[in-house]
Amino acid sequence: MLFYLIAGVVAAADQITKWIIRKYVDVGETFPLWGMEITHYENSGMAHSLFQGYGRLFALAAVLFIIGVVYYRKTGEIKGVWADLGFGFLVGGAAGNGIDRILFGQVTDFLTSRSGKGILNLADHAIEIGVICLLASAVVQLIRKRSTRTDS
Structure with missing residues (x-):
């Protein structure tokens, strides 16, 4: 349940914030908000604007990733709170960006x-959080395995 809750909240929050930006901020417009700099940018590529024009292809990759995660969750190969958190953030982020790519390209x-080296969105940050959670999951599993070996 945690996985679906996180994924849904992330995708919804991402889409709501993007809708607000598209509706009220012109492309290229920049302004400060709560100590952050907001700049409206439309990216048809991937990270750091690489591979511009392949938005729909990246949408397909997002859909396949989501299907893969849901499948592996059903098989029981993805277990644990940290894994649920991590994959929830990853799937929510992939869904948020995938929706944009499908609807708008x-x-x-x-x-x-x-650092001034990029412009991101909530989905991108959720993906970063997901990776951190999965690393935490791997560390927890490693500690448990070592603990089990030492006890034997």
Whole structure:
């Protein structure tokens, strides 16, 4: 249940924030908000604007990723709270960006990184959180395996 809750909340929050940006902020417009810089950017590629124009292809990749995760969850190969959290954030992020790519052929970005090296969105940050959770899951599993070996 945690997996579906996280994935749904992430995808919904991502789509709501992107809708607000598309509706009220012109492309290229920049302004400060709560200590962050908001810049409306439309990206038809992937990270760092690589492979521009392949938005629909990346949508297919997102759909296949989501199907794969749901399948492996059903087989029981994905287990644990950290794994559920991680895959929930990853699937929510993939769904959020996938929806944009299917509907518009591009992704709406608006959160300017503090380093000034990119403009992201909530889905992108959710994917980052998902990776961190999966790393935590791997560490927990490694510790459990070592603990089990030591006890034997």
